[in-house]
Amino acid sequence: MVAGESGMGKSTLVNSLFLTDLYKDRKLLNAEERINQTVEIIKHTVDIEEKGVKLKLTIVDTPGFGDAVNNNECWKPITDYIDQQFEQYFRDESGLNRKNIQDNRVHCCLYFIPPFGHGLRPVDVEFMKALHEKVNIIPLIAKADCLTPNEIKKLKDRIREEIDKFGIKVYQFPECDSDEDEEFKQLDKELKECTPFAVIGSNTVVEARGQRVRGRLYPWGIVEVENQSHCDFVKLRNMLIRSHMHDLKDVTCDVHYENYRAQCIQEMTSKLAQDNRMESPIPILPLSTPDVETEKLIKMKDEELKRMQEMLNKMQQQMHDKEQ
Amino acid sequence: MAATDANEDKRNLELGGHVGFDSLPDQLVSKSVAAGFCFNILCVGETGIGKSTLMNTLFNTTFENEEAGHFESVVQLLPQMYDLQESNVKLKLTVVHTVGFGDQINKESSYKPILDYVDAQFERYLEEELKIKRYLLNYHDTRIHICLYFIAPTGHSLKSLDLVTMKKLDSKVNIIPVIAKADTVSKSELDKLKIKIMSELVSNGVQIYQFPTEDEAVAEINSSMNAHLPFAVVGSADDVKVGNKMVKARLYPWGSVQVENENHCDFVKLREMLLRVNMEDLRDQTHARHYELYRRCKLEEMGFKDTDPDSQSFSLQETYEAKRKEFIVELQRKEEEMRQLFVNKVKETEAELKEKEKELHERFEQLKRLHQDEKKNLEEKRRELEEEMNSFNRRKVAAETLMGQALQGCSQQPFKKDKDKKNFFSLPSACSLTSGRNLN
Numbered sequence: 001m002v003a004g005e006s007g008m009g010k011s012t013l014v015n016s017l018f019l020t021d022l023y024k025d026r027k028l029l030n031a032e033e034r035i036n037q038t039v040e041i042i043k044h045t046v047d048i049e050e051k052g053v054k055l056k057l058t059i060v061d062t063p064g065f066g067d068a069v070n071n072n073e074c075w076k077p078i079t080d081y082i083d084q085q086f087e088q089y090f091r092d093e094s095g096l097n098r099k100n101i102q103d104n105r106v107h108c109c110l111y112f113i114p115p116f117g118h119g120l121r122p123v124d125v126e127f128m129k130a131l132h133e134k135v136n137i138i139p140l141i142a143k144a145d146c147l148t149p150n151e152i153k154k155l156k157d158r159i160r161e162e163i164d165k166f167g168i169k170v171y172q173f174p175e176c177d178s179d180e181d182e183e184f185k186q187l188d189k190e191l192k193e194c195t196p197f198a199v200i201g202s203n204t205v206v207e208a209r210g211q212r213v214r215g216r217l218y219p220w221g222i223v224e225v226e227n228q229s230h231c232d233f234v235k236l237r238n239m240l241i242r243s244h245m246h247d248l249k250d251v252t253c254d255v256h257y258e259n260y261r262a263q264c265i266q267e268m269t270s271k272l273a274q275d276n277r278m279e280s281p282i283p284i285l286p287l288s289t290p291d292v293e294t295e296k297l298i299k300m301k302d303e304e305l306k307r308m309q310e311m312l313n314k315m316q317q318q319m320h321d322k323e324q
Numbered sequence: 325m326a327a328t329d330a331n332e333d334k335r336n337l338e339l340g341g342h343v344g345f346d347s348l349p350d351q352l353v354s355k356s357v358a359a360g361f362c363f364n365i366l367c368v369g370e371t372g373i374g375k376s377t378l379m380n381t382l383f384n385t386t387f388e389n390e391e392a393g394h395f396e397s398v399v400q401l402l403p404q405m406y407d408l409q410e411s412n413v414k415l416k417l418t419v420v421h422t423v424g425f426g427d428q429i430n431k432e433s434s435y436k437p438i439l440d441y442v443d444a445q446f447e448r449y450l451e452e453e454l455k456i457k458r459y460l461l462n463y464h465d466t467r468i469h470i471c472l473y474f475i476a477p478t479g480h481s482l483k484s485l486d487l488v489t490m491k492k493l494d495s496k497v498n499i500i501p502v503i504a505k506a507d508t509v510s511k512s513e514l515d516k517l518k519i520k521i522m523s524e525l526v527s528n529g530v531q532i533y534q535f536p537t538e539d540e541a542v543a544e545i546n547s548s549m550n551a552h553l554p555f556a557v558v559g560s561a562d563d564v565k566v567g568n569k570m571v572k573a574r575l576y577p578w579g580s581v582q583v584e585n586e587n588h589c590d591f592v593k594l595r596e597m598l599l600r601v602n603m604e605d606l607r608d609q610t611h612a613r614h615y616e617l618y619r620r621c622k623l624e625e626m627g628f629k630d631t632d633p634d635s636q637s638f639s640l641q642e643t644y645e646a647k648r649k650e651f652i653v654e655l656q657r658k659e660e661e662m663r664q665l666f667v668n669k670v671k672e673t674e675a676e677l678k679e680k681e682k683e684l685h686e687r688f689e690q691l692k693r694l695h696q697d698e699k700k701n702l703e704e705k706r707r708e709l710e711e712e713m714n715s716f717n718r719r720k721v722a723a724e725t726l727m728g729q730a731l732q733g734c735s736q737q738p739f740k741k742d743k744d745k746k747n748f749f750s751l752p753s754a755c756s757l758t759s760g761r762n763l764n
Contacts, residue, residue: 067484070431071430072429072430116374116504117372117373117394146505146507220576230577
């Protein structure tokens with residue numbers, strides 16, 4: 001999923017990352033039309049293949065985020081979408097036929113922070129706080145070609161500080177195993193110190209130093225997208241596609257999805273306790289029998305415990321009376 | 325009357341020799357220079373977009389400005405005044421920055437503080453103008469002469485907030501939109517962006533400041549500049565060595581953006597237009613157009629007109645008198661109303677209080693009666709009890725005497741007597757007498 005204001009370069013970056021053109025006939029809205037715009041969710045699904053390895057890639061775009069004049073709760077459609085995907089998977093997982101479950105859950109959210117400010121803005125903070133327990137957030141500094149290296153460093157430090165200050169849980173790279181070789185560990189360390197990545201995207205090929213590279217042509221120089229000293233695009237690509245793709249999926253499965261599931265079940269059981277009707281059909285989701293039975297067992301055991309507790313209390317009381 | 329006659333008699337005369345009043349402009353210049361000039365700039369733009377840096381670059385100095393955070397809850401305006409001098413021309417510069425603009429989540433009322441500030445400056449001038457004793461010559465003019473609106477270079481078009489704000493401000497100040505941080509937009513994108521922005525402004529009816537093209541001296545340059553709006557600027561206060569010169573530039577790994585290089589950005593154009601060519605025109609426009617508009621609206625609001633229904637011109641004095649009378653009448657009416665209201669309220673409260681008093685009285689009576697009834701009951705009961713006690717005592721005495729007699733006589737039938745005694749002693753234990761006898 002890519003999220004961020006209009007004009008941050010999201011589409012360009014996605015095209016650069018996967019070396020395709022996903023956004024062929026896009027219609028961009030005027031400023032006037034955007035005054036009261038609501039956030040939409042648009043999915044692009046492509047199947048790409050490299051050396052025999054197939055990948056089904058889904059990019060979820062969020063046009064309209066942060067564009068209106070009043071952006072209260074503009075992240076709500078996004079959280080709803082993520083929850084929907086989780087719910088869908090939950091249903092499929094609890095269903096009878098589990099062979100062909102389609103995993104549409106969002107594995108990673110790239111959040112584009114504008115480089116024009118001094119750090120995070122209120123809308124950035126609110127968005128990340130609403131989503132950090134549902135999806136892996138990777139913050140990026142967009143359009144990094146407007147910052148000198150000094151400024152980039154300052155901004156990164158500032159953003160890291162503010163992320164800590166507000167308690168936002170962004171995606172953390174997993175620790176290296178201690179038996180990995182030094183080079184790998186060094187790379188990993190560099191990677192961690194580089195977040196949030198400052199990226200530049202480009203779809204156009206320009207001629208630089210005799211080579212044809214992807215970059216942006218300016219009167220004062222050429223910015224190369226794949227040059228590590230110009231921007232962190234290569235690091236991002238490596239991390240996202242080459243080394244950490246699987247880890248992102250794992251974290252989504254193990255952490256975010258489990259959180260969602262536990263929350264869901266808790267809500268259901270508390271609702272049942274309120275209604276006090278065990279046999280009635282559960283209104284939220286049609287669960288299959290195994291889950292209901294275990295729930296029943298748990299309930300019975302709970303009640304037994306309560307009864308024993310009461311008896312104990314009564315006996316204690318009686319003894320107390322007799323003593324008197 | 326006399327004035328119109330003189331107009332009809334006006335003739336052009338030829339001068340015989342050099343009189344010397346062609347030195348009037350020079351006199352004007354020296355007078356103005358002595359008095360000093362005033363210029364007020366308003367910078368509107370998001371936090372961190374480069375307003376302070378651009379000001380520093382424009383005036384080749386460092387204005388003190390703290391870096392603002394992003395978490396302001398309302399937009400505030402911070403005016404700062406500086407005295408600058410170049411050759412022998414003194415300039416009182418006021419720079420007003422918007423702090424916190426564009427940071428809030430709900431930006432619907434972001435434009436209001438700006439609008440209020442601009443109006444407040446106009447109001448101040450109007451007040452000074454309308455005073456009886458006024459010092460217009462020495463008055464420090466704080467009206468905003470120009471508003472630089474900083475547009476973020478997102479590459480597509482204006483933001484919705486930009487459009488809304490500019491629309492609200494276009495009839496109050498001269499607006500010059502600039503594209504900030506233009507070193508992030510490549511040349512082709514820049515052209516597209518400029519066209520898009522201008523078309524959006526035009527289609528929404530936003531009137532930005534057009535450089536004047538009437539005066540021949542500047543008409544040519546101005547009209548060519550008009551085509552370059554909005555200016556794409558880059559600001560930098562740091563000096564960097566490029567070639568073998570020190571210039572103001574931003575140093576990147578892939579090159580350096582020179583601020584004063586016309587190929588790199590439009591900074592030079594902006595400086596020319598703003599400071600070297602059109603400064604006086606900006607001030608003029610502010611006074612002649614925006615201020616007059618404000619003044620007219622304000623006075624019309626207050627009820628003044630230039631001509632009354634019979635289309636004879638009013639003098640301000642008569643209008644004043646009429647207004648005053650109206651006002652006093654209104655005041656009296658309101659006073660009457662208030663007094664009536666007050667009297668009514670008092671009556672109401674009094675009535676309420678009386679009712680409450682009655683109620684309380686009744687209840688008191690009721691309680692008293694109850695109390696008396698209870699007392700009577702209790703009295704009766706007491707009497708009854710006393711009687712019982714007395715009868716019991718008598719019986720006791722009788723029984724004792726009997727017992728005494730019986731003991732003296734014979735000790736037969738103790739059970740029977742006990743039974744009798746039982747009967748005598750089966751009275752409620754409320755009147756228990758401590759007789760040491762054991763009753764089964």
